[in-house]
Amino acid sequence: MSLRHGLLGLLAEGPASGYDLSRRFQEVLGALWPAQHPKIYAELGRMVDGGLIDIDSHGPRGRKAYRITEAGRAEVRRWLTQVDVDHTVRLEALLRSYFFWLMEPDDLARHLAREAEFYTEQAAIYRAYAERKDAGEFGSTPQVQSMRITIEGGVRVYEALAEWARWAATYKLPAAADGGAPEDGTANSDDG
Amino acid sequence: MSLRHGLLGLLAEGPASGYDLSRRFQEVLGALWPAQHPKIYAELGRMVDGGLIDIDSHGPRGRKAYRITEAGRAEVRRWLTQVDVDHTVRLEALLRSYFFWLMEPDDLARHLAREAEFYTEQAAIYRAYAERKDAGEFGSTPQVQSMRITIEGGVRVYEALAEWARWAATYKLPAAADGGAPEDGTANSDDG
DNA sequence: ACGGGCATGTAAGCGGTTACATGATTCG
DNA sequence: CGAATCATGTAACCGCTTACATGCCCGT
Numbered sequence: 001m002s003l004r005h006g007l008l009g010l011l012a013e014g015p016a017s018g019y020d021l022s023r024r025f026q027e028v029l030g031a032l033w034p035a036q037h038p039k040i041y042a043e044l045g046r047m048v049d050g051g052l053i054d055i056d057s058h059g060p061r062g063r064k065a066y067r068i069t070e071a072g073r074a075e076v077r078r079w080l081t082q083v084d085v086d087h088t089v090r091l092e093a094l095l096r097s098y099f100f101w102l103m104e105p106d107d108l109a110r111h112l113a114r115e116a117e118f119y120t121e122q123a124a125i126y127r128a129y130a131e132r133k134d135a136g137e138f139g140s141t142p143q144v145q146s147m148r149i150t151i152e153g154g155v156r157v158y159e160a161l162a163e164w165a166r167w168a169a170t171y172k173l174p175a176a177a178d179g180g181a182p183e184d185g186t187a188n189s190d191d192g
Numbered sequence: 193m194s195l196r197h198g199l200l201g202l203l204a205e206g207p208a209s210g211y212d213l214s215r216r217f218q219e220v221l222g223a224l225w226p227a228q229h230p231k232i233y234a235e236l237g238r239m240v241d242g243g244l245i246d247i248d249s250h251g252p253r254g255r256k257a258y259r260i261t262e263a264g265r266a267e268v269r270r271w272l273t274q275v276d277v278d279h280t281v282r283l284e285a286l287l288r289s290y291f292f293w294l295m296e297p298d299d300l301a302r303h304l305a306r307e308a309e310f311y312t313e314q315a316a317i318y319r320a321y322a323e324r325k326d327a328g329e330f331g332s333t334p335q336v337q338s339m340r341i342t343i344e345g346g347v348r349v350y351e352a353l354a355e356w357a358r359w360a361a362t363y364k365l366p367a368a369a370d371g372g373a374p375e376d377g378t379a380n381s382d383d384g
Numbered sequence: 385a386c387g388g389g390c391a392t393g394t395a396a397g398c399g400g401t402t403a404c405a406t407g408a409t410t411c412g
Numbered sequence: 413c414g415a416a417t418c419a420t421g422t423a424a425c426c427g428c429t430t431a432c433a434t435g436c437c438c439g440t
Contacts, residue, residue: 001427002284009291019391033287034280039428041393061391061436076291081299085285087310088226092194092278094345095225099201099272101334107273118279142293149360153286153353160352161345168341193399211419231400233421253408253419390437401426409418 002086003035004043008052008076011068013143015056018044019063028129028147031122032154047072093161097168112169119162126154194278195227196235200244200268203260205335207248210236211255220321220339223314224346239264285353289360304361311354318346 006029010021018041025035044066047053052075056067068076093115100108130151138144198221202213210233217227236258239245244264248257260268285307292300322343330336 002287003427006287006290009294012291012294017391018393022391029287029290031279032281032283034282034428036429037391038393038395038430041391045393059391060438062393063391077294080288080291080295081303085288085307085310087223087285088282089224089349090226090280090282091224091345091349092280094342094349095194095198095221096272096277097342097345098198098221098338099204099268100338100341102201102204102269103272111273115277118277145363146290146292149292149363150286150290152359152363153283153289153356156352156356157281157283157286157349160348164345164348167344171337171341171344195399209419210421214419226400228401229419230402230421230423233419237421251419252410253417254421255408255419386440388438390435392434392436394431394433396429396431398429399427401424403422403424405422406420407418408420409416411416412414 002033003039004047005076005079006033006035007040007043007047008068008072011053011066012073012076015065015067017059017063017065020065028150032150100168109169112165116162116165116169119158119165123155123158123162126151126158130155194225194271195231196239197268197271198225198227199232199235199239200260200264203245203258204265204268207257207259209251209255209257212257220342224342292360301361304357308354308357308361311350311357315347315350315354318343318350322347
């Protein structure tokens with residue numbers, strides 16, 4: 001249940017409304033940790049009930065700003081230091097790659113080209129963000145330092161995937177063109 | 193709903209039981225696309241109803257092997273060529289990094305060290321797998337070629353994360369102590 | 385006055401995890 | 413004979429997404 005802790009972490013910087021939090025999640029974390037507004041509003045309600053946050057102020061258009069409590073601060077710190085990282089990743093692109101052998105070579109080539117393009121673009125978005133940060137556009141508070149690290153992670157992961165897609169294009173296609181016939185025959189049983 | 197297509201893809205290699213599929217998902221895809229057995233059995237049931245697979249044979253201990261049908265083959269090919277890739281990623285490690293500023297410097301250092309270790313280990317597991325493959329241990333069928341690409345993706349993603357964690361350790365801590373540029377060499381003018 | 389963005393929510397449904405439950409077979 | 417592993421499932425619950433629904437306020 002990390003959305004809760006993500007919200008608490010953002011609120012640790014200062015009061016914000018559900019709408020604000022939704023936007024901030026989108027900005028940097030959007031491609032790394034998606035969070036839709038219904039989930040956010042629901043979670044905020046639950047956290048008020050649990051005493052982790054409370055309502056700071058009411059604004060125009062029914063706006064409600066939330067403020068983190070001491071219990072909330074303690075909870076986000078507990079999460080950061082005590083709770084094991086959930087290392088689950090779920091990359092559909094890599095799942096698909098397991099089944100590339102079912103695709104026609106030129107469908108596959110097109111697919112990999114599009115994939116490479118997508119990841120390259122994502123990496124560029126993050127890199128541009130990093131450059132704006134390094135140019136001092138956001139100041140140099142501890143929060144911004146942390147954000148810089150997150151962004152760097154985005155750059156590196158997307159660059160890795162972009163390079164992977166380009167590598168895959170050169171790996172698979174020659175195998176389909178030039179011989180490389182399956183002369184093995186014995187292979188079939190599972191276990192490796 | 194990619195679990196369905198993953199199962200179909202594996203069944204395209206030949207008949208298998210739910211238990212087999214569960215194990216095969218674990219092996220290579222375990223860290224890239226988790227799939228628990230209850231979900232697998234449920235999905236197999238639904239796919240039989242939908243005519244994408246049917247029961248191939250009954251074995252000992254109530255074992256049921258499933259065989260892909262023509263409709264199933266068509267469906268997995270449709271998925272591979274027609275359906276847009278779901279590019280959603282969800283990396284808790286990067287979400288957390290956004291809140292590093294809330295951590296004590298030595299908690300953070302310990303955290304990043306453990307993270308680096310974990311990702312390095314994962315990368316090593318995949319790299320070892322890749323080497324066994326490249327040594328010809330699994331033959332060189334098209335399926336194995338595809339698997340090789342998946343593995344390469346695993347290596348690259350985990351290596352990227354490992355390097356990121358190591359970079360982060362050199363980036364953040366000098367800022368807390370007394371300045372000094374990160375090894376990476378990229379500009380960070382506003383860095384303390 | 386009106387359109388776009390601010391702002392908050394509800395409800396249905398899906399996909400996934402965890403815990404529970406059971407039994408057969410093989411191997412030592 | 414007992415333990416490990418094979419093998420299949422159900423049920424409860426959780427987290428998340430999508431679609432639906434509403435209304436206000438600001439700028440032009």
